[in-house]
Amino acid sequence: MLSATSDHAVRAMLVLARARRVMRADEISAATGAPQNYMAKTLNALARSGLVTSSRGPAGGFALAVPATSITIARVVDLFETPRLQTRCMLGTAPCDPKHPCAAHESWTRIMRARREPLLTTTIADLAGETAATIAAPARDAAVATSSAA
Numbered sequence: 221m222l223s224a225t226s227d228h229a230v231r232a233m234l235v236l237a238r239a240r241r242v243m244r245a246d247e248i249s250a251a252t253g254a255p256q257n258y259m260a261k262t263l264n265a266l267a268r269s270g271l272v273t274s275s276r277g278p279a280g281g282f283a284l285a286v287p288a289t290s291i292t293i294a295r296v297v298d299l300f301e302t303p304r305l306q307t308r309c310m311l312g313t314a315p316c317d318p319k320h321p322c323a324a325h326e327s328w329t330r331i332m333r334a335r336r337e338p339l340l341t342t343t344i345a346d347l348a349g350e351t352a353a354t355i356a357a358p359a360r361d362a363a364v365a366t367s368s369a370a
Contacts, residue, residue: 225300228254229262230347233296236272237288237348242281262300269299288345297339 222230231252236243243251249259263282267274273285284291309316310324318325 222297223301225258225262226297228252228259229266229296229300230293230344232259232263232266232282233271233284233288233291233344234348236282236284237344237350242275242279242283244281248282265299266296271296271299284344288348288350289343291344292340293342293344293347294336294339296344303336 231254232248235248235251245260245263246256248254248263249256252259254262263272264274266272267282267285270285271291272282274280274282309322310328311322314322316322316325318329
């Protein structure tokens with residue numbers, strides 16, 4: 221269903237959601253079972269998209285940039301995969317599209333929408349087994365709150 225990269229990205233997001241702290245790429249790699257080089261590239265792509273923050277240095281690493289409750293699985297997966305539109309006739313008889321559908325077109329379109337629907341409606345928090353009340357704010361917000369309390 222998902223490419224290896226998308227799978228690693230979703231797993232990384234789950235690890236960060238549950239950790240509620242800044243984590244190094246090697247920690248996330250170990251927690252997900254992904255190769256370190258591969259995970260580092262995946263995390264950098266997530267950072268460029270604004271889903272995670274990235275900081276360098278001894279206390280650096282990655283953390284969620286937005287609450288896990290607002291990140292759908294589709295939002296993560298779509299960074300690494302382009303949703304494919306059906307471009308050929310399922311029956312192989314002729315080109316078909318919504319204006320000139322074959323007999324299978326409407327049913328197949330419903331199936332493909334149903335397959336994608338859970339990705340659009342399931343959040344990282346849902347997968348992590350967390351609720352809005354129990355999942356922490358992004359780690360950078362927690363760090364600001366800690367430093368201002370001191």
